[in-house]
Amino acid sequence: MSTPQTIGQRDTLVPVSALNEFVYCPRRFYYQHYHDEMGTPYELVDGRSKHEKQSQRGGWITERYFRAAELSLHGKIDLIESDGDLLTPVERKRAESGQYFPSDEIQLAGYCMLLESAIEEPVNVGYIYLYKTDERYAIQITESHRETVRKIIDKIQSLSVDSIPPLTDNPKKCEACSAREYCMPAETARLEPEKARGTGWEGQI
Numbered sequence: 275m276s277t278p279q280t281i282g283q284r285d286t287l288v289p290v291s292a293l294n295e296f297v298y299c300p301r302r303f304y305y306q307h308y309h310d311e312m313g314t315p316y317e318l319v320d321g322r323s324k325h326e327k328q329s330q331r332g333g334w335i336t337e338r339y340f341r342a343a344e345l346s347l348h349g350k351i352d353l354i355e356s357d358g359d360l361l362t363p364v365e366r367k368r369a370e371s372g373q374y375f376p377s378d379e380i381q382l383a384g385y386c387m388l389l390e391s392a393i394e395e396p397v398n399v400g401y402i403y404l405y406k407t408d409e410r411y412a413i414q415i416t417e418s419h420r421e422t423v424r425k426i427i428d429k430i431q432s433l434s435v436d437s438i439p440p441l442t443d444n445p446k447k448c449e450a451c452s453a454r455e456y457c458m459p460a461e462t463a464r465l466e467p468e469k470a471r472g473t474g475w476e477g478q479i
């Protein structure tokens with residue numbers, strides 16, 4: 275019998291956006307990954323081009339792709355604020371609720387880690403910009419953020435096609451979940467109540 279395929283075998287490096295998806299709901303990430311809903315590949319750009327515009331003081335660098343094998347991480351940073359020597363990733367969110375979430379902070383931490391790996395300098399602050407309120411928040415990236423990023427990467431890489439994560443502990447998340455047609459939380463809780471045990475769906479039906 276063949277060994278079950280793991281995320282790590284399909285993608286050596288974990289995309290930063292997956293950190294956010296996994297924090298939102300590991301089961302959603304599972305369905306998105308195995309049902310190939312992960313979106314189009316990023317354009318490959320050399321991440322070590324930090325100094326190419328060094329003479330330019332202030333401004334923006336857009337759409338840079340980074341890979342960091344030592345972190346098992348890759349991804350595209352849409353926007354980097356450049357203030358002389360200081361580079362700061364900016365993560366922009368639609369945020370209809372007018373607020374950002376812990377999963378957004380973890381995603382931003384992933385981008386900071388990718389950037390610092392490429393430029394070989396610490397990147398300890400990133401920004402979250404909310405379109406809805408036109409506000410920008412400076413987020414201090416702590417060791418706790420970094421540790422969380424590393425743990426999620428480990429979990430994602432050890433995920434296998436035959437180990438579906440449990441239903442979410444917060445059924446409200448399911449209302450806007452794009453994986454709901456695969457996941458079928460209500461149907462699962464009704465027909466296989468043992469699979470809803472200990473989750474937010476227990477007792478919902």
Ligand code: SF4
Binds near residue numbers: 301
């Ligand atoms: S429908 Fe709910 S439990 Fe299922 S993947 Fe989405 S958020 Fe998770």
